[in-house]
Amino acid sequence: xxxxxxxDAEDIEELMRRGHPYLADTADAVVEAVxxxxxxxxxxxxxxxxxCASGIxxxxxxxxxxxxxxxxxxxxxxLASLARRRLEGTGVELYTGPFxxxxxxxxxxxxxGAHHHLDTAYLGHARRLLVxxxxxxxxxxxxxxxxxxxxxxxxxxxxxxxYAGGYVLTTTSEWADYEMNGTVxxxxxxxxxxxxxxxxRWYRFVxxxxxxxxxxxxxxxxxxxxxxxxxxxxxxxHKMSPAIVERELALAGFVxxxxxxxxxxxxxxxxxxxxxxxxxx
Numbered sequence: 575x576x577x578x579x580x581x582d583a584e585d586i587e588e589l590m591r592r593g594h595p596y597l598a599d600t601a602d603a604v605v606e607a608v609x610x611x612x613x614x615x616x617x618x619x620x621x622x623x624x625x626c627a628s629g630i631x632x633x634x635x636x637x638x639x640x641x642x643x644x645x646x647x648x649x650x651x652x653l654a655s656l657a658r659r660r661l662e663g664t665g666v667e668l669y670t671g672p673f674x675x676x677x678x679x680x681x682x683x684x685x686x687g688a689h690h691h692l693d694t695a696y697l698g699h700a701r702r703l704l705v706x707x708x709x710x711x712x713x714x715x716x717x718x719x720x721x722x723x724x725x726x727x728x729x730x731x732x733x734x735x736x737y738a739g740g741y742v743l744t745t746t747s748e749w750a751d752y753e754m755n756g757t758v759x760x761x762x763x764x765x766x767x768x769x770x771x772x773x774x775r776w777y778r779f780v781x782x783x784x785x786x787x788x789x790x791x792x793x794x795x796x797x798x799x800x801x802x803x804x805x806x807x808x809x810x811x812h813k814m815s816p817a818i819v820e821r822e823l824a825l826a827g828f829v830x831x832x833x834x835x836x837x838x839x840x841x842x843x844x845x846x847x848x849x850x851x852x853x854x855x
Contacts, residue, residue, distance in 0.1 A: 593789025594796070595780060596836045597715075600847040601686060603834050604631060604713035607851050608684045609638045611709035615681035618643060622680040622703070624673055624696075625649075625688030629657035629666070635684075636666050645669050647676065674699050684711040690813050694735070697826035701854055710828065710852040717803075717813040718776050718843050720768040728761055729817045735825060740807025741766055742818060766806055773803050773813065775843050816848055828852040 591598045612619040612635075622645045623632045632646035646661060647669040648654040654670045661668055669676060673696060680703050689712050700710055721729050729735075732744035738752040741762040751757040777800040784793040802811035820830070829852065836847035 593784045593787055593792035595783045596847045600713050600715075600836045600849060601631060601634075603836060603849045604684060604686045604711055605634045605638065607709075607711045607713075607832070607834075607849060608635050608682055611682045611711065611851065612639055612642055615708075617641060619681040620679070621645070621682045621684070622676070623647060624683065624685040624700070625691070626657050626668075627653050627687070629660040629668075631684070631686045632657075632666050633660055633664060636661075636664050640665075643667075645676075645680075647671075647673055649673070676703065679703055679705050679708075681705055681708050682711065683708065684713075686713045687715060689714040689819070690716065694822050694826070697823065697828070701827050704854055706854065708854065709831070711849065712823075712852065713847070713849045714819075715813065715846050716819055716848055717769055717815050718772050718846050719815050719817060720772040721765065721815045721817040725761065725765050725768065726817055728765075729815075729821050732821050732825070735818060735822045737807070738762070740805075740812060742814070769813075769815065770804050770806075772815070772843065773800070776846050777803070779844055813846075816845075819848075820850075823850070823852060824855075827855045829855040 591601065608621065612621050618641055619639070620643045621635060621639070624647055626632050626646035626648045629646055632644060636642070636644045644666045646657060646666050648657050649670060649672060654668065658668055683700055683704055704710060728744055734744065734746055734749065736743045736749045738749070738758055741758045742765055743749050743752060743762060748759055777796060780796050781793045784790070784796060799811050802808045803813055823830070830850055831853050832851040834849040835845050836849065837845045
């Protein structure tokens with residue numbers, strides 16, 4: 575591949591794995607968790623991936639579990655086309671309809687990098703699809719934790735998690751005020767300011783690592799994500815803290831069975847990648 579030609583979509587995925595810190599480790603952790611849960615489910619577990627992109631993770635899980643029924647879902651046509659090409663002949667079923675319209679029960683559900691792009695309303699459907707002892711594995715890049723002190727207490731006590739133009743509201747009364755008057759509480763504004771500061775430290779590290787390794791395509795992609803993520807309420811990219819994600823999961827009826835933090839254990843500002851193993855509460 576010449577420098578002038580630029581990488582295609584499948585190349586970019588591989589470049590990101592080589593040039594993005596902790597991304598490959600997170601993918602490995604997701605595959606390991608899914609494989610372990612599926613083996614515990616029996617001889618022919620039903621496994622479903624939400625948002626498979628080009629199908630890399632589904633193909634890896636399929637290789638580890640050739641006897642499983644494997645369904646990879648991808649709604650975006652350009653990505654579904656890549657997945658169809660990658661998964662051809664593997665026995666993986668490609669589902670391109672809306673996730674909310676899939677109705678067959680599954681033993682193991684998983685997503686790798688899709689959760690923070692989805693409306694969290696999907697979690698209710700995800701929980702309904704899982705059999706009673708099923709497992710949902712989420713691997714995702716989140717914003718390193720910024721909900722400390724009173725802001726952390728605010729999230730831990732949240733009766734709802736709702737987004738008002740990107741600001742996090744935690745009570746039904748806050749949401750009612752926002753819908754009626756456009757009011758956003760000071761605590762939500764302070765939380766968003768903290769989010770942006772934590773994101774900047776993280777993205778700066780990622781871009782520096784990519785540049786140091788000569789992975790310029792990765793650096794450019796991350797700079798684009800930085801721009802999008804620093805816009806409050808961006809539809810392209812909007813990473814929240816682990817505390818917020820975990821509260822959303824709890825409110826949706828999921829209970830954590832295990833949590834794996836990928837990254838340096840002594841530096842929370844660089845702990846962006848998380849893998850959760852969840853069961854129905």
